[in-house]
Amino acid sequence: MKAIIVEDEVPAQEELSYLINTHSNIKIEAIFDDGLDVLKYLQTNEVDAIFLDISIPSLDGVLLAQNISKFAHKPYIVFITAYKEHAAEAFEIEAFDYILKPYHESRIVTMLQKLESHFQRDSQDKQEASAPAPSNAPRVSHSINLIKDERIIVTDINDIYYAAAQEKVTQVYTRKEEFTMPMNITELCTRLPEEHFFRCHRSYCVNLSKIREIVPWFNNTYILRLSDLDFEVPVSRSKVKEFRQLMRF
Numbered sequence: 308m309k310a311i312i313v314e315d316e317v318p319a320q321e322e323l324s325y326l327i328n329t330h331s332n333i334k335i336e337a338i339f340d341d342g343l344d345v346l347k348y349l350q351t352n353e354v355d356a357i358f359l360d361i362s363i364p365s366l367d368g369v370l371l372a373q374n375i376s377k378f379a380h381k382p383y384i385v386f387i388t389a390y391k392e393h394a395a396e397a398f399e400i401e402a403f404d405y406i407l408k409p410y411h412e413s414r415i416v417t418m419l420q421k422l423e424s425h426f427q428r429d430s431q432d433k434q435e436a437s438a439p440a441p442s443n444a445p446r447v448s449h450s451i452n453l454i455k456d457e458r459i460i461v462t463d464i465n466d467i468y469y470a471a472a473q474e475k476v477t478q479v480y481t482r483k484e485e486f487t488m489p490m491n492i493t494e495l496c497t498r499l500p501e502e503h504f505f506r507c508h509r510s511y512c513v514n515l516s517k518i519r520e521i522v523p524w525f526n527n528t529y530i531l532r533l534s535d536l537d538f539e540v541p542v543s544r545s546k547v548k549e550f551r552q553l554m555r556f
Contacts, residue, residue, distance in 0.1 A: 308333045308426050310356040311348070313371070314387065315340040315363050322410060323358060323387065331419040342366025346374060353380050355426055356403070361388040369393060372400045383422060394457040395489050401452060405459045421461055425450065451498055453479055453486040460486065464503065468517045468533050469540050470495055472510040482535045505553060507531065508543040515553065 310333050314320045320338050327333050336354055339345045343365040345357075357375065361368035372384050383403040386393065387410075397405045403425070404418050428449060453462045466481045472492040479486040479495070488495055496504065496512050506512050513531060520532040522539075529542040529550065542550050 308356065308423060309336050309354045310334065310358060310382075311336055311345070311354050312338045312358045313340075313342070313345050313363060313368065314338070314358070314360040316360075319360070319387075319408065319410075323415075326410065326412060326415045327358070327419065330416045331423055333419065333423065340364070342368070342371045345371060349375065349378070354382050356383040356385065356422060358385050358387055361386060361390065361393050369396050369400070372397075372402065376400055383426070385418065385422070391457045394454065394459065398452060398454055398459055398489065402459055403452075403461060405457070425461065454488060455484065455486045462486075464500065465514075465516070467499070467504075468514055468536055469538070470499075470512040480536070480538070505546075505550065507546050507550060508541050511540050513540050518554075521554065 310327070312320055312323055312335060314323065320340075324335055324338070327335060333356065336352070337348060339348070341364050346366070359368045359372060363371075366374075368386060368388070372386075375382065375384065384400065385404045385406060386397045386402050387406045387408065389408040391407065394405050403422060406414065406418060432449075450461050450463055451467070453460045462481065468480050468482065470477050470479045470488075470492055475489075475491065477488045477490060477492045477495045479488055492506075492510065492512060496506050499512065503515055504512055505515055513533070517533045517535075518531050519534040522530040522532060524530045524541070526544055528544055528547055531540040531542060533540065
């Protein structure tokens with residue numbers, strides 16, 4: 308796995324290089340301190356990951372990432388910054404992670420492990436995609452980026468139990484954690500595989516594989532009880548017919 312570091316402070320460059328070399332098999336191809344130099348480099352070179360500071364000369368990290376996200380070959384982007392307020396922008400760019408300075412070694416190690424794991428899995432998916440397959444075979448994304456405490460958490464799709472609309476944001480729930488997404492529930496649902504998730508109510512989306520019990524409710528509706536959680540998810544009247552077809556009853 309090949310990567311570059313984009314950081315204009317030499318001590319930070321050296322510390323991050325040391326941590327990457329010590330705790331991963333990622334090969335650092337080059338180190339830059341200027342955004343425009345990175346764009347020039349990427350015109351003739353491909354890398355798998357970019358460790359990107361936001362405050363860099365010529366072209367700041369957010370704008371640089373926006374440009375890179377349009378490339379045919381899209382490397383993983385890990386933002387490294389001393390500022391928390393750019394987390395939402397990083398999410399919109401679909402950054403892999405968002406690391407705050409000063410670095411904490413355990414946090415870096417966890418990120419590197421996830422990064423290498425996702426790279427291996429995505430490489431395998433690409434190989435499978437290039438092999439002959441039925442034209443109607445579904446392609447399912449294995450993970451989604453969720454936000455918690457201004458950090459981007461790469462989360463396995465199967466870990467999500469349900470999502471609930473709350474004004475202009477959407478709360479996403481796993482078995483142990485809650486995430487606040489800066490988008491409405493309709494937009495979130497488009498990022499989830501429809502063969503596994505169902506918009507059962509205007510305010511709720513549920514992972515069908517997490518349903519433990521379907522309880523009849525008033526007006527011919529249902530309440531869904533989920534495995535491992537006490538919360539009950541409603542099915543609205545307008546969704547009952549579609550839900551019954553999905554669940555085959």
